[in-house]
Amino acid sequence: MESIAPLWLWGVFVAFVLVALFVDFVVLSKQGAHEVGVREALYWSLAWVAVSLVFNALFWWAIKDTTGSVEVANEKALEFLTGYLIEKSLAVDNIFVFLLIFTYFAVPPTFQKRVLMIGILGAIVLRTIMILVGAWLLDQFHWILYVFGAFLILTGVKMWIGADSESNLDDNPALKLLRRIMPVSKEYDGEKFWTVENGKKIATPLLMVIALVAMTDVIFAVDSIPAIFAITKDPFIVLTSNVFAILGLRAMFFLLQAAASRFHLLNYGLAVILVFIGTKMMLIDIFKIPVSVSLGVVMGVLAITMVWSAKTAPNT
Structure with a gap:
């Protein structure tokens, strides 16, 4: 699992x-439980994007300093940017599921920030493990690339077919599993994860929501992590682009919450x-599509879809 990134950059x-x-x-926890508004979410979203771009600039400089090649630095920085954009775009699907979870459990708006904060921490740990294992597998077994590629194609076709169908949380396997192993109270007890009913300590719905958010993110990571491995096999780029996209997920959730229908x-x-x-990924040994082309396709598809959505929004 070799990486072009110098050791000190891992520390940074x-x-x-x-x-x-x-x-x-x-x-932010000093603010206490409060409902996050659109303006606050917008500011934080822009801040996280700016932090990610600053890190990418530092990454570019480090690679240029290490290799002495501007071309290599440009290529690796473009791989990070493409991976980051892919993760950001696929994270929107996570957000819609999070919205469904919050609605299903009637999570008060003042509690949603804490749920996402803890869920994101769990996602960072679990995704790091998955990425390192995935990088090792690809290093040992090249043919897994074809398995990942076929899986992504099948997932894309399935997503297209079911794009108009309404999600039903009752069919969520993660929720079914949690209900079997975790007795849950019917009411919230502030921001507490545990409460006492009839002299017995049981979980509150808030703990159920956090566990479900973390498990759902891992399920989505099965799609998104192979997608970045199609751009680069460097574990540093895969991990950093993933994590920086996740760090901005909480702010993006509140930003898109008010405009989900659009x-x-x-x-x-x-x-x-x-x-x-x-x-x-399937064509990687026959024809390697340039990273710049991949970035252009991802940006173009997202732009077309968003414009198309805005023009056909139900409330317009």
Whole structure:
């Protein structure tokens, strides 16, 4: 699992993540439980994008300094940007599921921020493990690329076919599993995860929601992580682009929450992206599609889908 990134850059990345988590869990937690407005969500979304771009600039400089090649630095920085954009776009699908979960469990708006904060922390840990294992498997067994590619194509086709169908949380396997192993109270008890009913300590719905959010993210990671491996096999780029996209997920959730209906056709675009990336992975030993082309396709599909969604939005 060799990476072009120097060792010190791994340390910088860890420092970036620790500072980000400190801001989320310490600084923002002092605000207490409150409903996040669109303006606050917009500011934080822009801040996370800016932080990601700053890190990519540092990554470019580090690769240029290490290899002495501007061309290599440009290529690797473009791989990070493409992977980051793919993760951001696929994360929108996560957000719609999170909205469904919050609605199903009637999570008060003032509690949603904390749920996402803890869910994101769990997602970072679990995705890191999955990425490192995936990188090792690809290093040992090249043919797994074809398995990943076929899986992405099938997932894209399935997403296209079911794009107009309504999601039903009752059919969610993660929820069924949690209900079997975790007795849950019928009412919330503030922001507590545990409460006492009839002298017995049981979980509150808030703990159920956090567990479900984390498990749902892992399920989505099965799609998104192979998608980035189609862009690069460098574990550093795969991990950093994933994590930086996840760090901005909470702010993006609240930003899109108010405009979810305007992106009703986005699943069609995500389906096209998954099929394209899966095809790219299947052809990797025959014809390697340039990263710049992949970035252009992803951006173009997202732009077309968003414009198409805006023009055909139900409330317009």
